[in-house]
Amino acid sequence: MTKPLALSLGEPAGIGPDITIAAWLRRDAAQLPPFYLRGDRDCIVRRARALGVELPVAEVAIEDASTAFASALPVVATGLAATAEPGRPDDTSAAAAIGAIRSAVDDVRSGRAAAIVTNPIAKSVLYKAGFAHPGHTEFLAELARDGGATPQPVMMLWCPSLAVVPVTIHVSLRDAIAQLTTEMIVSTARIVVRDLQSRLGIAAPRLAIAGLNPHAGEDGSLGTEDRSIVAPAVEILRREGIDARGPLPADTMFHAAARTRYDCAICMYHDQALIPIKTIAFDEGVNVTLGLPFVRTSPDHGTAFDIAGTGRADPSSLIAAMKLAARMADASRG
Numbered sequence: 001m002t003k004p005l006a007l008s009l010g011e012p013a014g015i016g017p018d019i020t021i022a023a024w025l026r027r028d029a030a031q032l033p034p035f036y037l038r039g040d041r042d043c044i045v046r047r048a049r050a051l052g053v054e055l056p057v058a059e060v061a062i063e064d065a066s067t068a069f070a071s072a073l074p075v076v077a078t079g080l081a082a083t084a085e086p087g088r089p090d091d092t093s094a095a096a097a098i099g100a101i102r103s104a105v106d107d108v109r110s111g112r113a114a115a116i117v118t119n120p121i122a123k124s125v126l127y128k129a130g131f132a133h134p135g136h137t138e139f140l141a142e143l144a145r146d147g148g149a150t151p152q153p154v155m156m157l158w159c160p161s162l163a164v165v166p167v168t169i170h171v172s173l174r175d176a177i178a179q180l181t182t183e184m185i186v187s188t189a190r191i192v193v194r195d196l197q198s199r200l201g202i203a204a205p206r207l208a209i210a211g212l213n214p215h216a217g218e219d220g221s222l223g224t225e226d227r228s229i230v231a232p233a234v235e236i237l238r239r240e241g242i243d244a245r246g247p248l249p250a251d252t253m254f255h256a257a258a259r260t261r262y263d264c265a266i267c268m269y270h271d272q273a274l275i276p277i278k279t280i281a282f283d284e285g286v287n288v289t290l291g292l293p294f295v296r297t298s299p300d301h302g303t304a305f306d307i308a309g310t311g312r313a314d315p316s317s318l319i320a321a322m323k324l325a326a327r328m329a330d331a332s333r334g
C-alpha cells in the first residue's frame, strides 16, 4: 500500500492521543502501514510529555507523511488547536474532533489517503456543541453525499472470529423497536453482502439474522415482530439468492460452534450486536462503516476518560483497525 492512512484526532481529552502514540511506537513490531494523524501537533507533544515518552513528531504535508512515518509520528495539521487536558474535555474539544474527521474525509476523497481510521469521540461532548449526528457512522455518510443522496451507512463490528451489524444503532431501545422495519433489515443486509464481497473478499457471505424477542418470539407468544418484520426480510433476502438464515434466537447465536456457521450476524439493536463482540474481543475488535464510497475503521472502544494520560490505554484495537483498513483499501483497489 503506497498511500498512508488518515487517522483522525478524536476527542483530545480521551485516549486517542495515547493510543496514537503507542501505535506509532509499535509500528515495526505490529507491521503497521504508514499513517498520519489529522489533528494538532501540540496536543500530541503535550500528551507524550504527560506519558513520559520520547516521541519525535513531524508536522508534514500529506504527500510527505509516508516517508516521515519511519522516523517520526507524522501530523497533518487541521489548523484547529486542541487544548483539553486528559479526562477533561474543554471548549476546543468538539471543533478539533469534528474538524479532524472532515479533513480526513477530504484526504481520502481527494485520493491522498488510502482510508480513514477514526479515534474515538465523546458523543455527549459533541452533542452539547450542537453536533447533529448520532456518531461518526452517520456523519461520514453525510460527508460522503457529494451533492447526491446520502448513502445508507452500516455499522459493522469485526474481529477474526465474529462480525456483527446492528440494524438500528444509536437510539433508545424503545425507539429501536418502534423504528425496525423489514425494509431496514433488507437494505442493511444487502450492503453487508456487497461490502463483504468487495472489501473483505468473501464471495458468498452467509448471514445469520437475529430475532428481536426472546427465543425469536416463540411462535408469536413472546412478541410478534419476529414473524411480522424479521421473517419477511429473511424471505426477501433468500429470494435474491442471499444466504440468509433466521430469525434466530439471539441467545444461542454467538457461542463458538454457532459462529462458524455464518460470516456476519445481522442484529436488531445496538447491544444485541456489540455485547457479544466486545465480550470476546474487546482488545482486538474493530468498528467498520460499510456502505460508504471509502473505507473507514475505528477501534471498538470509546474515549476512556478514566485512563487518558495515564499510560494504561491499550492500542491493540487501534492497531487492528489500521491493519483492517489497509486490507480493505487494498481489496477495494482490486
Ligand SMILES: NC(=O)C1=CN([C@@H]2O[C@H](COP(=O)(O)OP(=O)(O)OC[C@H]3O[C@@H](n4cnc5c(N)ncnc54)[C@H](O)[C@@H]3O)[C@@H](O)[C@H]2O)C=CC1
Pocket (backbone or CB within 6 Å): 015, 019, 119, 120, 121, 122, 123, 124, 125, 136, 287, 298, 299, 300, 301, 302, 303, 304, 305, 306, 307, 312, 313, 314, 315, 316, 317
Ligand atoms: N467510535 C467512537 O467514537 C466511540 C465512542 N464512544 C464514546 O466513548 C465515551 C465513553 O464510552 P464508554 O461507554 O465509557 O466506553 P469506553 O470504551 O470509553 O470505556 C469503557 C471501559 O473500558 C476501558 N477502556 C476503553 N478503551 C480502552 C483501551 N484502549 N485500553 C484500556 N482500557 C480501555 C475504559 O477505561 C473504561 O473502563 C462515550 O462518550 C461514547 O459515546 C464509545 C464507543 C465508540
Ligand SMILES: NCC(=O)COP(=O)(O)O
Pocket (backbone or CB within 6 Å): 134, 135, 136, 137, 138, 274, 287, 298
Ligand atoms: N457503540 C459504537 C459507537 O459508539 C461507535 O459509533 P461511531 O462513532 O463509529 O458511529
